[in-house]
Amino acid sequence: xxxxxxxxxxxxxxxxxxxxxxxxxxxxxxxxxxxxxxxxxxxxxxxxxxxxxxxxxxxxxxxxxxxxxxxxxxxxxxxxxxxxxxxxxxxxxxxxxxxxxxxxxxxxxxxxxxxxxxxxxxxxxxxxxxxxxx
Amino acid sequence: xxxxxxxxxxxxxxxxxxxxxxxxxxxxxxxxxxxxxxxxxxxxxxxxxxxxxxxxxxxxxxxxxxxxxxxxxxxxxxxxxxxxxxxxxxxxxxxxxxxxxxxxxxxxxxxxxxxxxxxxxxxxxxxxxxxxxxxxxxxxxxxxxxxxxxxxxxxxxxxxxxxxxxxxxxxxxxxxxxxxxxxxxxxxxxxxxxxxxxxxxxxxxxxxxxxxxxxxxxxxxxxxxxxxxxxxxxxxxxxxxxxxxxxxxxxxxxxxxxxxxxxxxxxxxxxxxxxxxxxxxxxxxxxxxxxxxxxxxxxxxxxxxxxxxxxxxxxxxxxxxxxxxxxxxxxxxxxxxxxxxxxxxxxxxxxxxxxxxxxxxxxxxxxxxxxxxxxxxxxxxxxxxxxxxxxxxxxxxxxxxxxxxxxxxxxxxxxxxxxxxxxxxxxxxxx
Numbered sequence: 001x002x003x004x005x006x007x008x009x010x011x012x013x014x015x016x017x018x019x020x021x022x023x024x025x026x027x028x029x030x031x032x033x034x035x036x037x038x039x040x041x042x043x044x045x046x047x048x049x050x051x052x053x054x055x056x057x058x059x060x061x062x063x064x065x066x067x068x069x070x071x072x073x074x075x076x077x078x079x080x081x082x083x084x085x086x087x088x089x090x091x092x093x094x095x096x097x098x099x100x101x102x103x104x105x106x107x108x109x110x111x112x113x114x115x116x117x118x119x120x121x122x123x124x125x126x127x128x129x130x131x132x133x134x
Numbered sequence: 135x136x137x138x139x140x141x142x143x144x145x146x147x148x149x150x151x152x153x154x155x156x157x158x159x160x161x162x163x164x165x166x167x168x169x170x171x172x173x174x175x176x177x178x179x180x181x182x183x184x185x186x187x188x189x190x191x192x193x194x195x196x197x198x199x200x201x202x203x204x205x206x207x208x209x210x211x212x213x214x215x216x217x218x219x220x221x222x223x224x225x226x227x228x229x230x231x232x233x234x235x236x237x238x239x240x241x242x243x244x245x246x247x248x249x250x251x252x253x254x255x256x257x258x259x260x261x262x263x264x265x266x267x268x269x270x271x272x273x274x275x276x277x278x279x280x281x282x283x284x285x286x287x288x289x290x291x292x293x294x295x296x297x298x299x300x301x302x303x304x305x306x307x308x309x310x311x312x313x314x315x316x317x318x319x320x321x322x323x324x325x326x327x328x329x330x331x332x333x334x335x336x337x338x339x340x341x342x343x344x345x346x347x348x349x350x351x352x353x354x355x356x357x358x359x360x361x362x363x364x365x366x367x368x369x370x371x372x373x374x375x376x377x378x379x380x381x382x383x384x385x386x387x388x389x390x391x392x393x394x395x396x397x398x399x400x401x402x403x404x405x406x407x408x409x410x411x412x413x414x415x416x417x418x419x420x421x422x423x424x425x426x427x428x429x430x431x432x433x434x435x436x437x438x439x440x441x442x443x444x445x446x447x448x449x450x451x452x453x454x455x456x457x458x459x460x461x462x463x464x465x466x467x468x469x470x471x472x473x474x475x476x477x478x479x480x481x482x483x484x485x486x487x488x489x490x491x492x493x494x495x496x497x498x499x500x501x502x503x504x505x506x507x508x509x510x511x512x513x514x515x516x517x518x519x520x521x522x523x524x525x526x527x528x529x530x531x532x533x534x535x536x537x538x539x540x541x542x543x544x545x546x547x548x549x550x551x552x553x554x555x556x557x558x559x560x561x562x563x564x565x
Contacts, residue, residue, distance in 0.1 A: 016323075
């Protein structure tokens with residue numbers, strides 16, 4: 001067991017659960033469950049000393065957010081994946097390289113285990129973005 | 135509009151850019167009871183169309199009549215100095231047309247969700263042209279299909295089973311006669327559906343594409359690997375691409391959103407152009423929202439430009455990075471946002487959302503979304519392709535008619551009619 005921090009390249013994108021939950025409605029538990037997660041490979045989870053479903057804190061230059069760890073056994077070391085949505089975007093800067101497109105696929109981040117920490121609800125994260133909480 | 139037995143055949147699904155047109159919808163009274171042929175997301179969209187619905191217009195959280203909500207929206211727009219309209223990709227063509235009219239009338243900016251999905255695809259095409267194909271052509275002719283930076287298993291669930299793993303005129307056995315490959319930085323669910331998965335290192339797409347271009351031209355490269363792929367494998371990939379009878383490259387946001395943005399697309403287009411010196415290849419973006427492709431087309435028909443258009447001088451000007459919604463919000467430029475058929479609070483970076491919370495927002499959407507929480511005016515809309523008809527454009531540019539299969543909730547009208555009411559009222563105010 002280890003409780004160190006792990007540096008990752010954070011990528012966001014679509015998942016089937018995120019798509020279904022989005023169609024159901026964004027102010028729902030299903031949507032929160034689908035997007036407030038971070039997929040990690042087994043070696044990364046081992047390095048963090050966590051198991052599938054444990055709470056982690058993902059830190060980037062702009063701030064940090066608590067989400068649930070989800071095992072993706074095919075994900076390589078050094079990479080983590082958060083479905084597209086407010087939990088990833090909370091960490092994302094708005095620089096678009098003058099193209100209109102932010103860097104959804106390449107965020108440098110650090111992950112730590114966060115046992116007992118609370119994951120903000122969709123409503124709470126909207127409020128956090130509004131108030132600029134770091 | 136109603137068909138016998140409340141069963142509607144050949145309904146077009148309005149979720150993703152596949153616009154699958156073989157959906158069978160069964161209704162009972164005011165409910166949709168069954169969706170046959172649709173993917174898991176399509177079933178949720180149709181059968182769950184009444185879940186989390188916004189049924190009543192509101193102003194500052196208080197329920198009002200539609201007329202009152204329109205009146206307040208018009209007051210806000212009329213007093214604005216830098217008006218921004220954003221969204222438009224999950225609605226039909228006529229609503230999009232009304233949005234451009236409103237932007238022109240108010241001297242505002244109109245941007246669609248392209249700016250955060252395939253905007254770089256358009257910029258790449260403006261640099262290098264298009265070498266395109268249709269989905270039907272792909273099914274009938276392609277002996278090789280490559281997905282690059284796309285995960286159709288999650289975002290376009292029927293793309294492979296409905297269009298690619300199907301027999302065609304010249305591809306009798308799609309498993310034997312057609313190769314499907316995936317190039318991506320992650321081994322996604324799609325990797326398990328294809329014949330070959332090629333993993334590349336993140337942010338190396340441009341290098342790998344340019345290497346393939348060099349190899350296809352017969353250049354010998356003095357390197358061992360590029361982007362995590364051995365040069366031997368790259369040579370074999372280049373040879374297979376060059377000797378294919380007919381190939382199609384489908385690319386996703388893994389190319390447009392990653393390092394290089396439009397330069398990746400520019401290079402991909404040139405790769406396909408190079409291949410056409412030897413054989414036949416096409417490429418196609420995997421468009422996400424069901425009518426984002428339509429938003430680009432209607433916008434180009436009406437204004438001359440596909441997205442990021444400013445009418446402040448009375449005529450349209452196009453400038454991505456300047457009139458794109460994320461950039462405008464991050465700079466703190468617009469003083470009013472009208473959001474329609476999108477959800478910027480869910481999908482924009484934090485700084486853009488933080489600014490959006492400081493200005494009046496008019497939000498037009500069938501459901502409660504994250505933007506509803508910050509909007510001063512919320513106006514519910516009928517869902518196009520379910521509760522009202524319209525037209526939309528598939529990812530390959532094919533326009534399709536969207537059927538109405540059920541009545542919208544009482545008092546809820548289509549996006550196009552809401553926008554027409556706003557325009558009519560604004561014209562009176564501006565006289």
